[in-house]
Amino acid sequence: DAGVIQSPRHEVTEMGQEVTLRCKPISGHDYLFWYRQTMMRGLELLIYFNNNVPIDDSGMPEDRFSAKMPNASFSTLKIQPSEPRDSAVYFCASKWGGQGVTGELFFGEGSRLTVL
Amino acid sequence: ELKVEQNPLFLSMQEGKNYTIYCNYSTTSDRLYWYRQDPGKSLESLFVLLSNGAVKQEGRLMASLDTKARLSTLHITAAVHDLSATYFCAGNSGGGADGLTFGKGTHLIIQP
Numbered sequence: 001d002a003g004v005i006q007s008p009r010h011e012v013t014e015m016g017q018e019v020t021l022r023c024k025p026i027s028g029h030d031y032l033f034w035y036r037q038t039m040m041r042g043l044e045l046l047i048y049f050n051n052n053v054p055i056d057d058s059g060m061p062e063d064r065f066s067a068k069m070p071n072a073s074f075s076t077l078k079i080q081p082s083e084p085r086d087s088a089v090y091f092c093a094s095k096w097g098g099q100g101v102t103g104e105l106f107f108g109e110g111s112r113l114t115v116l
Numbered sequence: 117e118l119k120v121e122q123n124p125l126f127l128s129m130q131e132g133k134n135y136t137i138y139c140n141y142s143t144t145s146d147r148l149y150w151y152r153q154d155p156g157k158s159l160e161s162l163f164v165l166l167s168n169g170a171v172k173q174e175g176r177l178m179a180s181l182d183t184k185a186r187l188s189t190l191h192i193t194a195a196v197h198d199l200s201a202t203y204f205c206a207g208n209s210g211g212g213a214d215g216l217t218f219g220k221g222t223h224l225i226i227q228p
Contacts, residue, residue, distance in 0.1 A: 107151075
């Protein structure tokens with residue numbers, strides 16, 4: 001089975017540009033998470049969805065960040081305008097939240113963003 | 117708010133040696149998870165510890181959970197170079213929260 005698929009894998013952009021990161025969760029999973037990883041702050045949960053509905057966006061750093069999940073198989077994380085401090089690896093993860101499951105998250109390969 | 121602390125954050129060791137990574141968490145966590153990350157790669161789930169006293173083993177790695185002490189350990193036996201990676205522990209604070217809170221990770225280098 002295909003795992004979590006993210007694109008692009010690498011993105012280099014200039015400050016002020018819009019960046020859109022994409023994620024396809026594992027089929028059948030009803031939770032989707034966006035994490036950001038930096039050396040200084042480690043792995044931070046930005047936002048997560050359950051059945052396509054945003055549940056907790058308290059980790060989104062500021063209004064420049066937005067996320068959507070229009071259907072069960074697709075989500076986007078958008079940064080507009082981007083700033084150098086947004087440079088990080090952005091991970092998407094998904095899980096099945098049904099009864100009796102372990103709750104572990106399955107991660108994509110990540111999108112490495114560099115803002116110049 | 118759940119806080120997860122790992123130590124050490126960096127560890128260089130020789131092949132054949134044993135060592136333990138510690139993971140302390142601040143509040144009640146339903147479960148405890150261990151992940152492995154190779155440089156530039158994704159996070160791979162290693163263990164899920166579901167209850168107090170749980171012990172899981174895979175090859176040279178063994179994880180355990182003590183919920184009373186709010187402590188999990190990842191023990192490495194007779195380390196080999198292939199185990200060089202960054203290891204993360206993560207907890208779930210429960211109460212309806214669904215995301216995992218991760219520690220800073222332990223960067224492990226195993227030298228031949």
